[in-house]
Amino acid sequence: MDLEHELTRMLEESTDRLSPPVHTxxxxxxxxxxxxxxxxxxxxxxxxVALAALVCTGTALGLHPAVGPTLNVSSSASGTVPVTxxxxxxxxxxxxxxxxxxxNFRSGPPLGPQADSVRFTVDYLDGHGGPATITVSVQRxxxxxxxxxxxxxxxxxAGPRPxxxxxxxxxxxxxxxxxxxxxxxGQAVPAGLVYQEQVRVQRPDGVAVQFAVANGVLPxxxxxxxxxxxxxxxxxxxxxxxQAIAQSPSWQLQVPGALTARGAELAGRVAAPTS
Numbered sequence: 001m002d003l004e005h006e007l008t009r010m011l012e013e014s015t016d017r018l019s020p021p022v023h024t025x026x027x028x029x030x031x032x033x034x035x036x037x038x039x040x041x042x043x044x045x046x047x048x049v050a051l052a053a054l055v056c057t058g059t060a061l062g063l064h065p066a067v068g069p070t071l072n073v074s075s076s077a078s079g080t081v082p083v084t085x086x087x088x089x090x091x092x093x094x095x096x097x098x099x100x101x102x103x104n105f106r107s108g109p110p111l112g113p114q115a116d117s118v119r120f121t122v123d124y125l126d127g128h129g130g131p132a133t134i135t136v137s138v139q140r141x142x143x144x145x146x147x148x149x150x151x152x153x154x155x156x157x158a159g160p161r162p163x164x165x166x167x168x169x170x171x172x173x174x175x176x177x178x179x180x181x182x183x184x185x186g187q188a189v190p191a192g193l194v195y196q197e198q199v200r201v202q203r204p205d206g207v208a209v210q211f212a213v214a215n216g217v218l219p220x221x222x223x224x225x226x227x228x229x230x231x232x233x234x235x236x237x238x239x240x241x242x243q244a245i246a247q248s249p250s251w252q253l254q255v256p257g258a259l260t261a262r263g264a265e266l267a268g269r270v271a272a273p274t275s
Contacts, residue, residue, distance in 0.1 A: 080257070082253065083253050087263040088118060089102070090266050100125070102266075107119075124236060134212065141202060148172045169184070192216065195214065197239055217231065
């Protein structure tokens, strides 16, 4: 056998030894393919179960899918406006004891030249006597509570008082929230025997509130004259009730528009007659 034939035979034998068993490879590939498909189905099923569990958990916790930004209507509509006498009237109605009846509402004039100063009066009926005038003012100060001095008030002569009236008194104190407070039971107008309980609060935020309630109707165009009209021996609110109303944080120079709307409706119902 020549060299060429020998080399050809050796190459064929090597090729035969290197040829893989095709049927074996195909069978193994099919087996592995089925195994991979089973594993993939198991993974997909597990992911679906996990996703369902997450959705259920989110529902239980109050979570919801994001659907883009939403408008908070209540927040966007909660802007404030400068306070009016009518808005302050509504604030007073919210602070008074239940069952109050109001009439003869009058707004202004302010106590001073400040732009940030609103004042009103209204007659209050509690069902236990005749009407009693309430006066409320809210104004801007310099932002620093100052000492409210009682000495000038107490130096005034007490004058005559109706039987059963509270005695003339004045106290000034500094409150835990940083405000200064003056509480005064004032002198009576001699002829009419009308007097007021008055509470003034100067807050650290620069707002001063003055609240006064009389034991009758103060002199106005409705009553006439300068003496007013006594309707009871004591005002319809206690000193403690007057202090609580004056110290309420509800008194502000900027208030929600909804409060202004409610106040305008109330003022229209209880406004003083124009003639």
